[in-house]
Amino acid sequence: MELDQVTLTLLLTSDVHGHVLPINYATNEVVPLGMAYAATHIKRLRKENPNLLLIDNGDSIQGTPLTYHYAKFRNHLPNPMISIMNHLEYDCTTIGNHEFNYGLSMAKKAVKESLFPWLSSNILDKTSQEPYFGFPFIVKKMNDVKVVILGVTTHYIPNWENPLHIEELDFEDAFLSTKRWVEFIRDTEKPDLLVVSYHGGFECDLENGKPTEHLTGENQGYQMCQEIEGIDLLLTGHQHRQIATTINGTYVLQSGFHAQNIGKATITLMRDSHNNWCIKTIIGEVTSLANEEPDEEVLKLVCKNELETQLWLDEAIGKIEGSMLIVDSFDVRLNEHPMIEWINRVQMDAAGVKISNTSLFDNSSRGLPSFVTMRDIVSNYIYPNTLSVLELTKEEIKEALELSASYFRINEDNNIVVNPTFITPKPQHYNYDMWEGIDYTIDVAQPIGQRIIKLSFHQQDQNGPFLVVMNNYRAGGGGNFELFKNKTVVKEILTDMAELLADYLQVHQVVKACVNNNFTVINSNKDSL
Incomplete structure (x- = not known):
């Protein structure tokens, strides 16, 4: 039976930076953050919403003593952050700038271990000039609705990263890459819903458009909303902000950092007179995870890593x-x-x-x-x-x-x-x-x-x-x-x-x-x- 209306749920994490357990490693005091909290929330919403997309916006594998200890002493074993994301059945993630902090080999190992694709249309192989990690975008079919998710990364990475970590890579301007790929996807894939997951933020005030930083190109989210037609939902990150709003007809979501919050977009589509899907509403929110209980399965996944990290920290x-x-x-x-x-x-x-x-x-x-x-x-x-x-x-x-x-x-x-x-x-x-x-x-x-x-x-x-x-x-x-x-x-x-x-x-x-x-x-x- 053909449906006349479908509601999809999209969940967003971003800039988790290796935070799994709800602790401050400086003191081991409990703090309300981490993927153990996010997992409880995600699993509950997955039961409630069969049409659910789970997306990460990047900067996941670096940032805590847990990830540092893994990179230095346990990197012959599976990456704990990837084990968690596989367990939670992420649909995709976007390459973030901090993915390269432990070297390109560590980033490639994380990609290889993942049961989901890593997206970035503008991080290119220096030789072939093709997307280095293989996937500029993915296509998902949900209740006859065709969803395309395009990944793009701030191209400012060479200004921060150790050159040896990125010597095989070129970084195309994120705005130009997004514009070209959105046009290509609209022409060839004809999606019912086009999502851009951009590991970058906003260079201008969201309300009045005035620049809020030197226009270096590090953040181009506002320009994307103003000058690129065809983006239905723009997922952002990098700036560690909480955003759920519309800019020039494009819905924008950013979910904060360290898994203190999670972003959610509820997208309702209905058929028009030609039997094509059209977007009726997109309603977004950023929800605190402070009231969740940590997920026991996630805690077990990192139990040995955490124990060894704690022993090392107390040396x-x-x-x-x-x-x-x-x-x-x-x-x-x-x-x-x-x-x-x-x-x-x-x-x-x-x-x-x-x-x-x-x-x-x-x-x-x-x-x-x-x-x-x-x-x-x-x-x-x-x-x-x-x-x-x-x-x-x-x-x-x-x-x-x-x-x-x-x-x-x-x-x-x-x-x-x-x-x-x-x-x-x-x-x-x-x-x-x-x-x-x-x-x-x-x-x-x-x-x-x-x-x-x-x-x-x-x-x-x-x-x-x-x-x-x-x-x-x-x-x-x-x-x-x-x-x-x-x-x-x-x-x-x-x-x-x-x-x-x-x-x-x-x-x-x-x-x-x-x-x-x-x-x-x-x-x-x-x-x-």
């Missing part, structure tokens, strides 16, 4: 003399902190250079206690960054300092606060760097671009050029540091920073917490009152 490494604890993350950026000083000094030691920069990556970082374990290291240095040494001029270093100085602004009470552009639409506190090996002063009262009022170098030659060590994300231009992009890399240290920090502690056993106060942040308007 003692060394001792801090003094305090490297972080009480106030904002104060760390205003006044030099022993933790930042130490990270910079480890970077300089590993690279054999005299200038370094680093960030406080996460506002929840607690710093290091007196007796340090691996748990403390990986909870504070949360990314698998390697190091690059660039040769920079004095002018280029000053330009980079000016970019970091834009992190601050003066509020109505004449106090220094965080510039809102580093908070909305996505928190980007990690794009404020603190430097070692130079002396500098930031005056937040001055206009952006003119805030470095003092700059001097510890080495005798004040004119340069200078060798500077930084993480590979920044060296590739990540965080709008375009001036570093395409600079000659003098040296690379390909050991993860977490390992370098742990090795340094194990060798020295005791590290003294100290600062040399080589930078200051002032408000000359207030200081002159």
